[in-house]
Amino acid sequence: xxxxxxxxxxxxxxxxxxxxxxxxxxxxxxxxxxxxxxxxxxxxxxxxxxxxxxxxxxxxxxxxxxxxxxxxxxxxxxxxxxxxxxxxxxxxxxxxxxxxxxxxxxxxxxxxxxxxxxxxxxxxxxxxxxxxxxxxxxxxxxxxxxxxxxxxxxxxxxxxxxxxxxxxxxxxxxxxxxxxxxxxxxxxxxxxxxxxxxxxxxxxxxxxxxxxxxxxxxxxxxxxxxxxxxxxxxxxxxxxxxxxxxxxxxxxxxxxxxxxxxxxxxxxxxxxx
Amino acid sequence: xxxxxxxxxxxxxxxxxxxxxxxxxxxxxxxxxxxxxxxxxxxxxxxxxxxxxxxxxxxxxxxxxxxxxxxxxxxxxxxxxxxxxxxxxxxxxxxxxxxxxxxxxxxxxxxxxxxxxxxxxxxxxxxxxxxxxxxxxxxxxxxxxxxxxxxxxxxxxxxxxxxxxxxxxxxxxxxxxxxxxxxxxxxxxxxxxxxxxxxxxxxxxxxxxxxxxxxxxxxxxxxxxxxxxxxxxxxxxxxxxxxxxxxxxxxxxxxxxxxxxxxxxxxxxxxxxxxxxxxxxxxxxxxxxxxxxxxxxxxxxxxxxx
Numbered sequence: 001x002x003x004x005x006x007x008x009x010x011x012x013x014x015x016x017x018x019x020x021x022x023x024x025x026x027x028x029x030x031x032x033x034x035x036x037x038x039x040x041x042x043x044x045x046x047x048x049x050x051x052x053x054x055x056x057x058x059x060x061x062x063x064x065x066x067x068x069x070x071x072x073x074x075x076x077x078x079x080x081x082x083x084x085x086x087x088x089x090x091x092x093x094x095x096x097x098x099x100x101x102x103x104x105x106x107x108x109x110x111x112x113x114x115x116x117x118x119x120x121x122x123x124x125x126x127x128x129x130x131x132x133x134x135x136x137x138x139x140x141x142x143x144x145x146x147x148x149x150x151x152x153x154x155x156x157x158x159x160x161x162x163x164x165x166x167x168x169x170x171x172x173x174x175x176x177x178x179x180x181x182x183x184x185x186x187x188x189x190x191x192x193x194x195x196x197x198x199x200x201x202x203x204x205x206x207x208x209x210x211x212x213x214x215x216x217x218x219x220x221x222x223x224x225x226x227x228x229x230x231x232x233x234x235x236x237x238x239x240x241x242x243x244x245x246x247x248x249x250x251x252x253x254x255x256x257x258x259x260x261x262x263x264x265x266x267x268x269x270x271x272x273x
Numbered sequence: 274x275x276x277x278x279x280x281x282x283x284x285x286x287x288x289x290x291x292x293x294x295x296x297x298x299x300x301x302x303x304x305x306x307x308x309x310x311x312x313x314x315x316x317x318x319x320x321x322x323x324x325x326x327x328x329x330x331x332x333x334x335x336x337x338x339x340x341x342x343x344x345x346x347x348x349x350x351x352x353x354x355x356x357x358x359x360x361x362x363x364x365x366x367x368x369x370x371x372x373x374x375x376x377x378x379x380x381x382x383x384x385x386x387x388x389x390x391x392x393x394x395x396x397x398x399x400x401x402x403x404x405x406x407x408x409x410x411x412x413x414x415x416x417x418x419x420x421x422x423x424x425x426x427x428x429x430x431x432x433x434x435x436x437x438x439x440x441x442x443x444x445x446x447x448x449x450x451x452x453x454x455x456x457x458x459x460x461x462x463x464x465x466x467x468x469x470x471x472x473x474x475x476x477x478x479x480x481x482x483x484x485x486x487x488x489x490x491x492x493x494x495x496x497x498x499x500x501x502x503x504x505x506x507x508x509x510x511x512x513x514x515x516x517x518x519x520x521x522x523x524x525x526x527x528x529x530x531x532x533x534x535x536x537x538x539x540x541x542x543x544x545x546x547x548x549x550x551x552x553x554x555x556x557x558x559x560x561x562x563x564x565x566x567x568x569x570x571x572x573x574x575x576x577x578x579x
Binding site: 008011012015016018019020022023025026029037038039040041042084085087088090091092095097103106107110111112113114115116117118119120121122123124125140141143144145147148151176201204205206207208211212223226227230235237240241244247248251252254255256259260263 | 290291293294296297298300301302304305307308309310311312313315316317319324370373374377378380386388389390391392393394395396397398399400401402403405406407408409410412414415417420424451459463505508511512514515518519533536537540541546549550553554556557560564
């Protein structure tokens with residue numbers, strides 16, 4: 001039994017190293033002066049750490065604007081998705097009505113179909129709505145993309161909350177919506193937070209829609225900007241690793257806080273089938 | 274989609290119940306309809322049209338023209354074959370390692386919460402960043418992978434990982450497995466925790482070894498979850514071009530494209546929406562065929578087993 005426990009912890013430890021090392025390596029690279037990045041043998045600890053790569057990123061590449069854009073788009077989209085998804089998820093969890101199965105099916109189908117088939121037509125649609133190169137256009141597309149999954153996730157959280165609490169509130173004179181927002185929402189706050197974080201991370205990470213729809217320097221999100229770093233001849237790995245580290249920070253912090261509830265929300269749905 | 278949990282509508286709302294339901298669902302349905310379903314259907318139509326953004330003067334219907342052009346390109350068939358390899362090996366790697374990790378995490382130990390938070394973090398990263406990080410690690414001259422291999426004496430000379438299609442694809446699959454283990458371990462861990470403890474103990478009392486109990490009792494119990502998770506994952510891996518896009522963008526010479534990066538190149542590079550949509554429709558048909566086949570196969574096997 002002791003041997004088994006030892007093997008178990010050894011394997012878990014090894015996997016931890018495998019998981020963390022790439023991240024460690026990109027952080028180390030971002031802290032090295034240019035000369036050290038491209039010199040062999042490689043240094044596994046930065047001998048002379050410097051913030052030069054970060055300074056270059058924010059000075060010369062105006063990374064601050066991109067961070068602002070990404071934050072704006074992700075926060076706005078996550079907030080809108082949450083509001084719309086709460087209403088839809090609530091109705092889908094609490095009422096049985098004609099067409100409910102069809103609504104669920106319509107949501108599930110979007111998860112099965114490759115988004116890329118819609119990419120060209122979406123471009124044309126945004127163009128005709130005069131929403132190309134504009135952040136609100138991107139928000140709108142992200143919201144639509146996230147609604148199905150987030151609604152299903154929220155529906156799952158609603159189903160875990162006993163109906164009795166709302167009924168009690170409604171007997172006390174609350175209307176439906178009042179009961180929803182004043183009694184139910186506070187109880188499922190962890191689930192709501194998890195859905196918000198999930199939506200935020202998805203938007204923060206999204207690449208291809210943003211590349212397609214955003215071209216103006218002023219409106220670029222972080223992934224779009226980083227993508228344009230690549231298309232030049234050589235990748236400047238100093239700046240690139242700094243950009244990677246910077247763009248990882250917000251989603252990692254949020255994930256660390258909401259990790260437990262996201263895992264619950266994701267796995268709860270799958271286990272129930 | 275269980276209907277049995279839905280409560281009877283409460284008396285307060287009986288009169289304008291329909292209105293309330295409609296009002297709550299309308300924004301969601303409207304947005305999904307306009308920005309997902311409409312473009313998808315339009316994409317289906319465009320695949321039969323001559324639609325390049327460079328020249329929109331003649332966007333008439335050309336029948337199967339786009340499909341014929343795409344199917345005649347050797348690049349398409351390379352991408353299709355690569356897709357098979359990419360999905361098969363990524364899935365197997367993610368599944369096996371994810372399952373193993375879930376088994377190891379099942380038993381409580383001090384610091385398990387922190388451990389999970391640490392090993393699950395790749396999930397919060399974008400495929401694009403993962404691709405970039407691994408591209409740097411696999412760099413032929415200054416990549417850490419080569420450095421480690423050289424130091425350990427496994428290779429004599431650095432390998433130009435991303436310059437040969439085979440090595441590049443291996444690298445992409447490693448990156449994808451690294452990323453996707455999390456998903457499987459989360460899902461399988463949740464499933465494992467839903468197995469009634471008595472079931473497992475009864476098997477052990479009857480003299481079954483750990484492996485036997487796992488194989489005979491636990492796995493059959495969580496089988497529905499496994500079947501579903503694998504299906505979702507196949508669809509997801511197929512629709513996940515981000516890592517490949519960031520690592521090689523299909524290079525060298527288009528040899529590492531999968532079907533979705535191939536499609537993206539048609540859109541972003543050639544701006545040929547007609548051909549891109551045709552590829553999309555082919556993917557859709559293949560996915561549909563796979564799903565039907567997969568569901569039939571897994572159900573067949575089940576009826577034979579029990």
